[in-house]
Amino acid sequence: MRKSADDPEIEEPKKKKVRTSFGPTPEVPIGLVWDSVDYSCSYDSLFTILCEICIYNPRNWTKAFYTFSNQGKLLADGYKKVIRSVDTLENIRNEVCRSLKHDNPVLFPDGATGTDIRDLLYYFFTSDHSVSLGYRRSSCIGCNNNHDMDNPPERVMSVLDGTYKSINDWLQHWLEEPSICDCGSPTIIKRIYDQPPSILAFSLNTSRVAISKSIHIKGINGRSTILPLRGIIYSGGFHFTAYVITPGKEVWYHDGMTTRRNCIKKGHLNEFTEDALKSCREKNSNGAFFERQAVTVIYSKK
Ligand SMILES: [Zn+2]
Secondary structure, three states, rough: OOOOOHOHHHHHHOOOOOOOOOOOOOOOOOOOOOOOOOOOOOHHHHHHHHHHHOOHHHHHHHHHHHHOOOHHHHHHHHHHHHHHHOOOOOHHHHHHHHHHHHOOOOOOOOOHOOOHHHHHHHHHHHHHOOOOEEEEEEEEEEOOOEEEOOOOOOOOEEEOOOOEEHHHHHHHHEEEEEOOOOOEEEEEEEEEEEEOEEEEEEEEOOOOOOOOOOOEOOOOOOOOOOOOOEEEEEEEEEEEEEEEEEEEEOEOOOOOOOOOOEEEEEEEEEEEEEEEHHHHEEOOOOOOOOEEEEEEEEEEEO
């Protein structure tokens, strides 16, 4: 039998995902408390989502995080300490922040300036570029020419174009772009991942694209990988908040300023439309409702 991790379309025997016991209530995601001195909300949102991903299989995710960046290593090692109750998520966040500030004090400033979530995503997921994730290739049937091109597949993608219906629609076009070969024949430029990706992050620069509940990636031999939605970061009013989605598709809300270490259950993912997920209306620290827009979306294998 083939390894099912490569091919979710082949049903594996259903194995219940076990959450590493963690926090006061094992089944509830744990969030990070906002730091009012060095504004931490972009880190709080991202690391709350990544923790909830990591917690179901710390060993495998540690290996994956190690390939992202130095900060990925720090975070994965930190999560393990938190699981063993020898450290707190906030300490781990501060350690990762110090490392980012050390690497790049302009992108990752101290104090109330805050960090652009896009910079954090790119830096965290892709600063270790030693390994290429795949290739981008034009294969023309007209002239029988294959050639590899710039811009191979990545782990973080920017969606700038609001003409696509959803993130998955955008992704399909990005993986297989229609083009015209030099010989005049219509061709398709494909992006192919060497290995099915375990996690992909999307940075949204448009509020028009709906938040797909899963994305599909065609692999090297046409087999499809499906990655479910695991987190959404919302931005507005100079603050970031997050939805954390468990493998069981429960949606939890986190705001390091108001819910602090807690996450608040919002319902099952089935109760949300992909359009509704584009924004999030919740109470601010002053008690008034405030609507924020999705700026970052994370998909990962379970
Ligand atoms: Zn051609």
